[in-house]
Amino acid sequence: MSSVLPDLSPWRSSRDFRLLFFQGTVTFFGSFMAMIALPLQIKHLTDSPLAVGAMGAVELVPLLVCGLYGGALADAVDRRRLILLTEAGLGVLALVLLVNALLPHPLLWPLYVVAAGVSALTGLQRPALDSLMARIVPHDQLSAAAALNGLRYQFGALAGPALAGVVVAYAGYAPAYCVTVAGFLVSVLLCTRLSPAPPVGGAARPSLRGIAEGARYAWSRPVLLGTYAVDLAAMFFAFPNAILPFLADELDAVWALGLMYAAGAVGSLVLGLTSGWVSRVRRHGLLVVCGAAVWGLAIAAAGWSSGIWVVLLCLAVAGAGDMLSGLGRATIWNQTIPEGLRGRLAGIEVLSYSCGPQLGQVRAGTMAGWTGTRPAFWSGGLACVASVALLAALLPKLISYDADTDEDAALRRAAREAEQAGPPPREEAATA
Structure with missing residues (x-):
């Protein structure tokens, strides 16, 4: 177990x-x-x-x-x-x-x-x-x-x-x-x-120069850049919460609207309760990409489905995929970012976390107005998968990331081990 x-x-x-x-x-x-x-x-x-x-x-x-x-x-x-x-x-x-x-x-x-x-x-x-x-x-x-x-x-x-x-x-x-x-x-x-x-x-004191320093560091690290870009793409193309009420109307299942909003959280919770295996994963970039791809495919499947219970299942699977991708992102950030830049890089993450869903709501609503609710679902899901695949091809270091061999992860691991070991005894230090 x-x-x-x-x-x-x-x-x-x-x-x-x-x-x-x-x-x-x-x-x-x-x-x-x-x-x-x-x-x-x-x-x-x-x-x-x-x-x-x-x-x-x-x-x-x-x-x-x-x-x-x-x-x-x-x-x-x-x-x-x-x-x-x-x-x-x-x-x-x-x-x-x-x-x-x-x-x-x-x-x-x-x-x-x-x-x-x-x-x-x-x-x-x-x-x-x-x-x-x-x-x-x-x-x-x-x-x-x-x-x-x-x-x-x-x-x-x-x-x-x-x-x-x-x-x-x-x-x-x-x-x-x-x-x-x-x-x-x-x-x-x-x-x-x-x-x-x-x-x-x-x-240093908080400043625009300090924020720019964090942004330059993120831009210089393809692995970090990939985590932000994949999250933004997944949320922009496949965040359908704004049009869930319209899908509920089309399915003649207004009674299930609350369940539709909760299904993603249920899927995430199930994955979290069965996450013991995650501690043994070393290729966290794969988690980021595969989780985002599962999210997109599940959203597309929800748009194709005609039964409310199948839609709820698809939304739950989407939530599990989002959770999987999030676990990979959080692990990479904590394993590779230098201590002195962690706050600023977390601030940049707030941008992707906030802007992606907001822009996704606009995309979903606009697309639904042009093409209808179901096409807005499945086209967004497929666009999510395609964009994630493109980003994985453009940023191969994200896919190849390995916690045991990545240079930044090794530096952070060594620094943490030295911190936990503490300073050498006084006599040993004097001898050295």
């Missing part, structure tokens, strides 16, 4: 990883509660699809700007302190939502202000969180850590929205926001117990 069940080695070997695992589980659960309650409340106050859609517009720019700056900040300050402060700020914003919901007549504008603030703080925090993993987890356990991190996210993505819908329907918005506030309170307490994570010696 050890080859199937998740590898718990990072959980056992690193106290800070355990703290972040529990912190992330609580935070994701509470955050997804608010992510569902917030647009529902805007809909309740305005009864306008445009007003609900405007929330995405106010979120995107702060996320992009603060994601890049947050990456530079994560390389220049104590990452623990940055995580703690941003988590506390997110808790304050959740409290604003709760207070507003308790008013006799809740206001609309605070909802947009909070949405923008949450997006900005998330952009500042995420690079620090992502770049901390390689510091607190042994080098040979990074794949297992990525799988466990995926599990905590998928738990929140499934349980949070499901509970939010029930709570909002039967108790209102305030109880949902109350759960979110409580989650951030617990999360902040857990973050206070993390070990300090100061920057490496000689770290």
Whole structure:
């Protein structure tokens, strides 16, 4: 069973990883509660699809700007302190939502202000969180850590929205926001117990020059460049969430729309629960490419299928493929990026993570308007597979990446082993 069940080695070997695992589980659960309650409340106050859609517009720019700056900040300050402060700020914003919901007549504008603030703080925090993993987890356990991190996210993505819908329907918005506030309170307490994570010696202050230095490093490494490019291509061509309601209408299965949105998370969760074998993989570039190809093929199959249960199965397989590709990307980043650049490279990853799905929504909606819902599905899926194959051909080092032989991975592994070994005894050092 050890080859199937998740590898718990990072959980056992690193106290800070355990703290972040529990912190992330609580935070994701509470955050997804608010992510569902917030647009529902805007809909309740305005009864306008445009007003609900405007929330995405106010979120995107702060996320992009603060994601890049947050990456530079994560390389220049104590990452623990940055995580703690941003988590506390997110808790304050959740409290604003709760207070507003308790008013006799809740206001609309605070909802947009909070949405923008949450997006900005998330952009500042995420690079620090992502770049901390390689510091607190042994080098040979990074794949297992990525799988466990995926599990905590998928738990929140499934349980949070499901509970939010029930709570909002039967108790209102305030109880949902109350759960979110409580989650951030617990999360902040857990973050206070993390070990300090100061920057490496000689770290420069955050600047545009520093961000450009990170971008140049990523551009000079075909393996890293391939991870970003494959993710962007997969999301741009085959992210169909915007047109799922129309597919549900065509299948005469409006009742299954919620299941369609959840199917991908279910597939990711199943893969995470059976990810024990990932720790023995060394060709992580293959995981990136094959996972993205599975994602595209499954989305195309969903567009061809005429039965709702087959569509749900295809969407679940797509989610598993996305999870597989994500595990490969996270492992390559943690194994190869120098400590002094981890934050800035994580900030660049925020760009691909954010822009890909947003642009994919636009592509899917535009294509569906021109050709219909089903062609938008299958053409996007096939375009995803073709683009991933092209990128693999143009960037062969991504396919050939091997954790045991890659030069950058070997340098990071040696540096981590030297760090764990500590300084030599005083007498030995004097002799040397």
